[in-house]
Amino acid sequence: MAHAAAPVEAAPIAATLPDSRDAKALHRMVFIGLAAVLAVLPFVLYPVFLMKVLCFALFALAFNLLLGYGGLLSFGHAAYFGMASYVSAYAAKTWGLNPEVAILCGTLTAALLGLVFGSLAIRRQGIYFSMITLALAQMVFFFSLQAKMTGGEDGIQAVPRGKLFGLVSLADDRVLYVLVALIFFGGMLLIYRIIHSPFGQVLKAIRDNEPRAVSLGYRTTRYKLAVFVLSTTLAGLAGATKAIVFQLASLTDVHWSMSGEVVLMTLVGGMGTVFGPIAGAFVIVAMENYLAEFGAWVTIIQGFVFVVCVLLFREGIVGLIARKIRKPL
Numbered sequence: 001m002a003h004a005a006a007p008v009e010a011a012p013i014a015a016t017l018p019d020s021r022d023a024k025a026l027h028r029m030v031f032i033g034l035a036a037v038l039a040v041l042p043f044v045l046y047p048v049f050l051m052k053v054l055c056f057a058l059f060a061l062a063f064n065l066l067l068g069y070g071g072l073l074s075f076g077h078a079a080y081f082g083m084a085s086y087v088s089a090y091a092a093k094t095w096g097l098n099p100e101v102a103i104l105c106g107t108l109t110a111a112l113l114g115l116v117f118g119s120l121a122i123r124r125q126g127i128y129f130s131m132i133t134l135a136l137a138q139m140v141f142f143f144s145l146q147a148k149m150t151g152g153e154d155g156i157q158a159v160p161r162g163k164l165f166g167l168v169s170l171a172d173d174r175v176l177y178v179l180v181a182l183i184f185f186g187g188m189l190l191i192y193r194i195i196h197s198p199f200g201q202v203l204k205a206i207r208d209n210e211p212r213a214v215s216l217g218y219r220t221t222r223y224k225l226a227v228f229v230l231s232t233t234l235a236g237l238a239g240a241t242k243a244i245v246f247q248l249a250s251l252t253d254v255h256w257s258m259s260g261e262v263v264l265m266t267l268v269g270g271m272g273t274v275f276g277p278i279a280g281a282f283v284i285v286a287m288e289n290y291l292a293e294f295g296a297w298v299t300i301i302q303g304f305v306f307v308v309c310v311l312l313f314r315e316g317i318v319g320l321i322a323r324k325i326r327k328p329l
Helices: 021-043 047-069 078-093 099-121 126-146 173-195 198-208 210-215 220-246 256-269 276-290 297-312 316-325
Strands: none
Touching (some): 021 047, 021 173, 047 173, 047 220, 047 256, 047 276, 078 126, 078 256, 099 126, 198 210, 210 220, 256 276, 276 316
16 A cells, blocks of 8 residues: 655745746846835945945855755855955955956955865765864964965955046945945846756755755756855855955954854845845844944844844744745745
8 A cells, every 4th residue: 555645844935935927026126126225225324334234235145045045054154255355355455456356356266265165065964064164164264364465363454445447436435335236236136047047946956855856867966066156156256345345354254253144144034035135134234333332232132133033933034024925035
């Protein structure tokens, strides 16, 4: 007699709902709304604060691509964010390169580092994969602490913003904001396209049931390495841009706490959602900025917010909204 089929555990709402025409129309409206908000915000809020939010939002989106859609939890994503920041700052200050070239150098460095580290880390799964990424990131931290080019504990300071394409000066915060907004929006659209491509569908299949994906003939190791490199590259783009914005690259960018911060942003906003990391980044950066007068208590407040999110809505802010409206966000 045939055995009864085993019950299948329900997947998160963002992963199970099909991409209907209504959902795509909703996403299109969200993109248009985001573009409008980005155009208006620098006239309402401090542009430097907004640029910080956008850099970390792109960082969180890159991490969510790896965790939310690839199912790979990295505890060392600060390595790519921070090393790209150092290279971008060094290229702009020491080599005198234009900002777009300096950012490109930092991004390519993160991509190369992701290829090398990813090739080592994906040999293991689960917590072992996570611990390997953490160990490799700590190696990058100690290199940054000791290397002459990074400036040690002082970091690389007074990084020139320069002129975009040698023509447009980025000294004005609002002019630089336009560049950062375009980089963020372009990165977000790229991630959205990856998620909704055949490659993204295979990633979701590997995340949900890797043995079955293998049985269907997919070389899962290659897919995992590809998404790892894509994630590190976009994280590097965020870090390289941040170095130009703040004219600084420091040990904070490669510290393990930065890896924890991007995990927090992703989970608070909504893991496995397209727009969740953006909301999570805004919440965390806003807390750090506007609650700075509380000093070390900011960390405790962040922990409290995280606990509340986990207890009341495990899907995150955007995940909760997606569940309420029954459409993937």
